[in-house]
Amino acid sequence: MLTILIGRAKTGKSDTMLRRMAELGESSQQILLVPEHASHQAEVDVCRACGDTASRHAEVLSFRRLGERVLSITGGIADVTLDNGGKLLTLQRALLETAPQMTVYRKPSQKVGFLEQMLALFDELRSYEVTPEILYQQAQDIDGATHDKLTDLSLFYAAYEARLRRPGLDARDRMTKLCDHLEESGYVRGKDIFIDGFTYFNAQERRALAIFLRQARSVTVTLLGEVNSREEIFEPTLKTMSMLERLAASEGKPVKLLSLTNNDSSALGHLERHFFGENLPYEGDSTAIRLREAATVYSEVE
Known part of the structure; x- marks a missing residue:
């Protein structure tokens, strides 16, 4: 079952979630999933709400830390995962390999700023599950300079991905590995999952959410906003809420919407x-x- 807690600031969304975790206690295992930067404060809040025995039944994770838990079960936790510097060096090698085949980037810049822009672009494409093949196919439907640029980027992107997946080495990011191994690990099976502090979810995170809905006992998500608000500031929240409802429907799970007021x-x-x-x-x-x-x-x- 999916429960959505939606409300404006200071309506008690996080407190409601923490109270529910305390009520469940040791009758179930719980995961509180928060953004990376909020994990420390979330751990403090869980200890305050659930008391001295909180660690017996509840843990605070980010998507990255969840990936580490999953890979420790399925294997691959010791595999190389490149940091930003390693990614830039790999990107530079891929660029030198593909430059003779490209049009726009035949003589690309070797400056770090250019490589950082390319790295950010490829990370964004991966997070929304846009593969080099999809990018290349889309380029064929466009004419002119944009066609040449997207074609070059698809070749560059493919060479970079190939280097991350060299034989005997899987240097992809942890989020990609999490999506590939979460279901087989069974780590969230039968648990109560609480998700707090997110405004939206990218394609990879939505894949993980779908697995949560299939395997977990319950999933609860907090959203900042109002259900029938006309304020532009809450439009992203309402889109996220609609996405979650569609995702639950596709997995055959009921949705409970709780609107909190202040x-x-x-x-x-x-x-x-x-x-x-x-x-x-x-x-x-x-x-x-x-x-x-x-x-x-x-x-x-x-």
Whole structure:
């Protein structure tokens, strides 16, 4: 079953999830999946909510750490996974190999900035499961300079992927390996999975979510927004919610939608509700809010 907790800021989405984990206790194994940068705070919150025995039944993971757990079961945890520097060197070798066959990039730049742009592009294509073959096929439907550029990129992309999959070496990123081995590992089978802090999910993450729905006992996702909101700021959230509903339907799983509200009548609560929406004045004491103007971006950060 898929449960979606949706609400604006400070409506208690994360607290509701943590309370549910505490209620389940040792009756089930739970996974709290959060973005990498939020993992430490999430571990603190789980310990605070579930008490001293939290580690017996709950663990906090990111997609990367989940990949490590899965590969430790299926094999491959010791395989080489290239860091950013290794990827750049591999990319440079692939570029030198394919340059004679290309049109636009026949004499490509060897500067690090260019290679970093190419690496970011290929990582993005991989995260949305766009293969070199798909990119090449799309290029054939386009004329002119764009056709030449996409054709060159597909050749370059294919050479780079081939180098990552050389015989005896699998240097692909952990997310790709996770998607390939998650189902066979059975790591999430029968567990209650809670997913917090994500705005959207790319194609690889959606593959993992589909496996969660098939194998886990339950999946709960928090989303920041309002179900029937007309505010532009919540459009990505509503698209993500629709995607999750379609994904659950394709896996034959029911969906439970819980919309949380907040009746905060303070000045900050009023600002949160109306800053991006209808312009309504606040009648109470607003001295708790200050508007500061910074001369530069650096002073703003300070």
